[in-house]
Amino acid sequence: MARVGIREVAAYAGVSMGTVSHFLNHPDRVSAQKADRIQQAIDQLGFVRNNAARQLRLGHSTTIAYIAPDVSNPFFSTLAEGAEERAAEAGYSVFLANSKGERHREDSYLALFQEYGVRGLLVGSPLPIEDRLQAIRRHGTPSVLVGRRAGSELQPSVSIDDVLGGRLAAEHLIKTGRRRIAFVGGPISVQQVSDRLQGASVAVRESGTATLEVIDVGTRLIATGHEVGAAIAARPRTARPTAIFTANDLIAIGLAQTLSTSGIDIGADIAIVGYDNIEYAENAIVPLSSIRPPHEEFGRAAIDLLLETIDSDGPLAEPHRVFAPELVIRASSAKSRTRRRS
């Protein structure tokens, strides 16, 4: 099949190339009659517009790229959906890329999308990346850092208030009568982990009566929860915490499984609150209380911020959007300890 461009369409429809282009970009400025003929030619010939040429001529594309560290994380996909929706409303498309949190992959996608001339970038990364984004911004490609508050006022970001999340979890546990609280998570060097711990810590301190034991772990997987659970179950009953707040739901799920198996009544003997509110939390043997980040708005906000940045030339008045998570109470922490004693 011979390649068909607007030249072929024009010839077939008996008009000039300019008119076809007009039809494509300002349909209202073409007479109905010719519009018809052109549309027919397009259908007939199966014309597909060449984006490279269009973009070259226009000087910019109408695409936004989202580079994420972990595409399989539901956090990401929910976010991406919100972003795509909002982007579509504004006439943009979104391409996804998976960096796996690896620096060289981030770099190569960053470079690739720059070459592609994307209009802007959404970037999530566990790595230090602000300086790289700054360099790219200098070259005319704006970006929004996703998932972490940026340090610079020049670097827009959307993030979640993890300190608040930690506080909500701990306050809930304290309010329902738990005193000996444990935090399971790590490494503390990860910002999100330390924020969550900090929030919990503040709530415990403010309570005046509760205590916080920090169990620092190197990973945040279900298996991690299994290990910690076994260690806790092995303690004498009085040395066990009465409530556990974990850095994420996976640890919490592992913990609940092992503790249950050891005959501990989750929700009564030991309450558990996780973090992230993953789908599985709701469906665990004992449905898991969790901290829910507002993912839907998140993606939309990221695009909004990016669009603002594209439209303005100076720095934004409010470059950092911080969202409040909320507590979802389920069976793993629902029973109040005081009620149970009565």
Next chain:
Amino acid sequence: MARVGIREVAAYAGVSMGTVSHFLNHPDRVSAQKADRIQQAIDQLGFVRNNAARQLRLGHSTTIAYIAPDVSNPFFSTLAEGAEERAAEAGYSVFLANSKGERHREDSYLALFQEYGVRGLLVGSPLPIEDRLQAIRRHGTPSVLVGRRAGSELQPSVSIDDVLGGRLAAEHLIKTGRRRIAFVGGPISVQQVSDRLQGASVAVRESGTATLEVIDVGTRLIATGHEVGAAIAARPRTARPTAIFTANDLIAIGLAQTLSTSGIDIGADIAIVGYDNIEYAENAIVPLSSIRPPHEEFGRAAIDLLLETIDSDGPLAEPHRVFAPELVIRASSAKSRTRRRS
């Protein structure tokens, strides 16, 4: 910052545009001295090559797009990783897009990527899509259907032998002494579900002694497993199956949870085998036996097939790659029933 193209680089380095272009595309054909100067100019100026112009000139891009119905499905991300690896080896980049299995989103991405002139497409879809891919192929963009065997010899595809998967599961259950087997899954109209059932069915028939009860359900979620589990637990002991094979791991996990709670010993009283071997399967209270599709090779195979298609003009000799899944035995089905009786 003024936009810098190869013209600026050339001026800065004191060479011609052509030499810069050569340096970029055939570095070996440029003297070391000028190469140095050019590299310096590029770094100094922060030159980023304009892909639109390059692509326009070249007539094709060096990008492959992967349109997937569910980006958050680990199946997808594992596959994508394999694909990206293989693509990178061959000098291609991979863009991802999330169709959510919705027709209009598929269509718009299909059109978008065509306009972008991607070199080829990987497409996963729960919908009938072969005719659309055919139309696109006619216009010069080849594709590989992922996850399902294509009907046409002109449409390359990579898929998994689900009939074999079902057979492996059932044979294993029969071999370990189970006779009353149940299949939980649905809707049967979904190819993958009916294939898995069919495989199990054949194995049961061949055994001569086992029986197969089909429990047709409308969804395949953990909650589905909860429901079916409750129904089974409510039966008199003798009317319960001694083994259950499920259409996916989620159902199996729900099933195991509810049956356990009802005092049924998973693996002894009732064996369970799931499908997909998701991460949770390994970490469930009772680790779940499952059928593992070979995801890693899958992504690589898809790209290989696509590259072959790009390089050849006629139809491929072997357009359909079908992979064999394997059985992973864990505690949920490990104990042999005969051994237990002795």
Next chain:
DNA sequence: TTGAAAGCGCTAACAG
């Protein structure tokens, strides 16, 4: 409302 023509930045063919 329509047509003619310039040129976006780059690559490769060709000449030197």
Next chain:
DNA sequence: CTGTTAGCGCTTTCAA
């Protein structure tokens, strides 16, 4: 080994 140059397909003045 290096420079010159002709377009790739499209959009958009500008003129009619």
